[in-house]
Amino acid sequence: MKKIKLGTSELEVGEISLGCMRMSELSNKDAAYVIENALDAGVDLFDHADIYGKGKSEEVFANAIQMNDDIREKMKLQTKCGIRDGFFDFSKEHILESVDASLRRLKTDYVDSMLLHRPDALMEPEEVAEAFSTLKESGKVRYFGVSNQNPMQMELLNKYLDDDLIVNQMQMSLVHTPMLDAGFNVNMKHDPAIARDGSVIEYCRLNDITIQAWSPFQHGMIEGPFIGNYAFPEVNAKLQELAEEKGVTDSAIAIAWILRHPANIQPVVGTMNPERLRDIAKASDIELTRQEWYELYRAAGNDLP
Structure with missing residues (x-):
């Protein structure tokens, strides 16, 4: 499969990625087959979110492949946060807590990219920037992006961020x-x-x-x-x-x-x-x-x- 680079990052990935929203519905055995098959086909970026299966999709993913350093090196992991039950939340506290929870479920020390999921009208960009800096400095997240955002929303974030946004997910x-x-x-x-x-x-x-x-x-x-x-x-x-x-x-x-x-x-x-x-x-x-x-x-x- 052809490779592309995500934004201005150093992440080179297959030009097709696998969204793992439905992985919560699979057994560990079936999920392992899906993941191994994807890697064999050159699909090496796996897209998650804290809300997929209420966290179960990330758990099934990690358990299915018995996450370890060797398998982790073969893939790029991406997750998203910000959607809660009836509202959106880009607060520093929620971003940090969400990433920590995703890392526990994925059984890994870091994700390659983390995206803000759906725009939060109450977003304070300075607070998001603080959360991103904390995550980057701790090594928990390598790169950042957004999902479903328009140019001005991204420009507002960029005013305060130290690093480039590398991804925007759009339907x-x-x-x-x-x-x-x-x-x-x-x-x-x-x-x-x-x-x-x-x-x-x-x-x-x-x-x-x-x-x-x-x-x-x-x-x-x-x-x-x-x-x-x-x-x-x-x-x-x-x-x-x-x-x-x-x-x-x-x-x-x-x-x-x-x-x-x-x-x-x-x-x-x-x-x-x-x-x-x-x-x-x-x-x-x-x-x-x-x-x-x-x-x-x-x-x-x-x-x-």
Whole structure:
């Protein structure tokens, strides 16, 4: 699998990562198979969060592989914090407590990256900066990032941080493209022209921040997958056509579409099916043409101006 560097960091990882939200539903044996299969396919960044399975996903992950120094060196671990029961919390106290709890569950001394999960309107950036400094100096976190933030929210944080933010996780799939739509429809008076995120994709490219695309097979936020969904006939037909032509699955084509963008976006796939993950990983070897990329974008229901 091709490698990318996360932001301005020294972290080199496979260009596809594995989201571990559903790992809490697996036995240790099945989870071990998923993790080993991912590493064999070149997927070596594992994305966690303190709320996944209420912490159980991190526990299952560590127990499944019997976490030790040898296996730890083969992977990059990322976790997130800030979502609590009914509110968001970027307080220094919560960030420090959350990271310590994740480290205990993951049975490791450090995570490679830690992201702030969903913006907290009551965030005090000075306090976040203090928490980040404490975590960095203690060796518990190597690098920091955010999730679901717009450029001004990141700029506010950057005013106080000593280190660059290296990642911003944003929802993106072939049928969820607000990061792209407004760029095609500048100065036009219809819905796709609305810039809902402050030109976040351009901001991240300008500032060398890696966008990680979460839910790359979903439509809406939690409505379900669009692949194989009869409600999306045109895009599924095009995916199937290209999949047959290139000898891969439709899911691999959907990921290759994201990888084709020059921003070096890293999809975070959440499948716990080892065979499906191997099929998806083949996207790294697919190079869609510019025409194919646009054909898929239009098949997803988008009109070009």
